[in-house]
Amino acid sequence: MGRAPCCDKENVKRGPWSPEEDAKLKEYIDKSGTGGNWIALPQKAGLRRCGKSCRLRWLNYLRPNIKHGDFTDDEDRIICSLFASIGSRWSIIAAQLPGRTDNDIKNYWNTKLKKKLIGTGAAEHKKPLQSYTSISVFEPSSRTSAYQYGAVEHSYYTTTPIGSLSGYEIFSSSVPSTLLNTSSCSSINNIQEGHNLHNYQVQESSFPRFRGHEAASCTSSDGDGSSSTNQFSYGKDVEHDLQNYVYNGADDQKPYNENPLDYSSLEEIKQLISTNMCNNFFVDENKTDEKVAHYT
DNA sequence: AAAAATCGCAACCGCTCTCAC
DNA sequence: GGTGAGAGCGGTTGCGATTTT
Structure with a gap:
């Protein structure tokens, strides 16, 4: 029944x-x-x-202040970046784009952006990428962390918790070589063209399924955007020197997402990861491919 | 000019989650 | 703890508009 x-x-x-x-x-x-x-x-x-x-x-x-059509390049980049990080969590992505709705972004991605990226992504690189691994840190908020893990679980990433540091939860995410050259992940290649992965992203994320503040909702999605977890991601290619490949001499050394969050609270962790952890982490390529096959 | 194919987007569907009882 | 109702979410569909043949 x-x-x-x-x-x-x-x-x-x-x-x-x-x-x-x-x-x-x-x-x-x-x-x-x-x-x-x-x-x-x-x-x-x-x-x-x-x-x-x-x-x-x-x-x-x-709803007031809804924007339709004409996504800007900045919005494109944010969508690509977040899609690469968390997959098709449109409500979360929409929360980062004031005035945009999850439905709008979803449609935009499916009808335009994905195709655009197919044409400008991996195919234009001089040599193929092999894999990409990021290290991500979350504030020790159990519910949001759990959801974040869940989000990654459903994306094209393989996610491995690798411990905690200074009270933050840390895990790594990997995208396999197979996907780096597909439409699903060409966005990652595209992001690498525009944003230095050796730097970091800090974003105020709004995760779904936290209720009770309907009137205060500022997201364009159905979600209420009431949670706020600081995520810090540090990307590093582990199979060859992605920095030299993509950003040889690049002067883009700024953080990608310069929203007014408190970066200093994460500075210590950034330092620890950049000096101690990334160099010691390697992708299990076989496992990653297996995971991806499951979702594609 | 007309038919066919493709595109774009609003709307719907069905699932999961939360909360109240 | 179990259950039902409502909210939220992501995937899919339907159809008008546009482009191609």
Whole structure:
């Protein structure tokens, strides 16, 4: 026996929203808010729509400050970077791009960005990349850490916890050579063209499934963006000198994501990793390929 | 000019997770 | 602890618009 439907599908309207419906929904939410109950909202607002449909329409289209179309190069880079790091966690990616929705980003990635990268990624490199490993550090927040591990688990990375340092959790992620030359991971190659992997990224991430702050939501996704984990990633090629290959003489030595987070809190760890750990870590290429095969 | 193919995106579906009871 | 309802998420679909043949 399946679960009960969220609404009476026979009596709700489906398909594209009319301007009148949009106006009704917007007017109602402007006046009364969502009340934290989307299922009951359509009836109160006088709409013959499923609550989920109302929610989607509001979040993806009617909500104030939504941006549509014309992704900038910076946005492209952020999307590529995050996709390479966490995979298709669109709500998390959307949280980094104010005004963008997860649906928008997902569509953009699937229809344009992926194709764009196929044309400009590994194929243009003078020699093939072999593999890429990053070391990532997370604040010891058990729930967010667990989700982060989960996120990586579903990406194209193989993830291995390698311990803790100064109270932070550390794990490594590897992308195998096979994927570095595919569309799925060509983004990584592209990122390497623009951002020095020997530097680091610090981002204020917003992870999904943390409830209770609907009104304060600032993400374009369905998530509420209420958590904030500081992630610090340090990339280092382990099979040949990626720095020399990609960035021979490059002057891009700045961190990729210069958001106003507190970098200093992670400085110690950055130092420790850069001096002690990266040089000692090697990819298990066979294991990595096996993992990737499972997800592709 | 018309038909076919492809693209782009809004909307839907179904699953998982959380929370209240 | 078990259960059901609602929210959130990512994948997929449907269809109008655009491009190609």
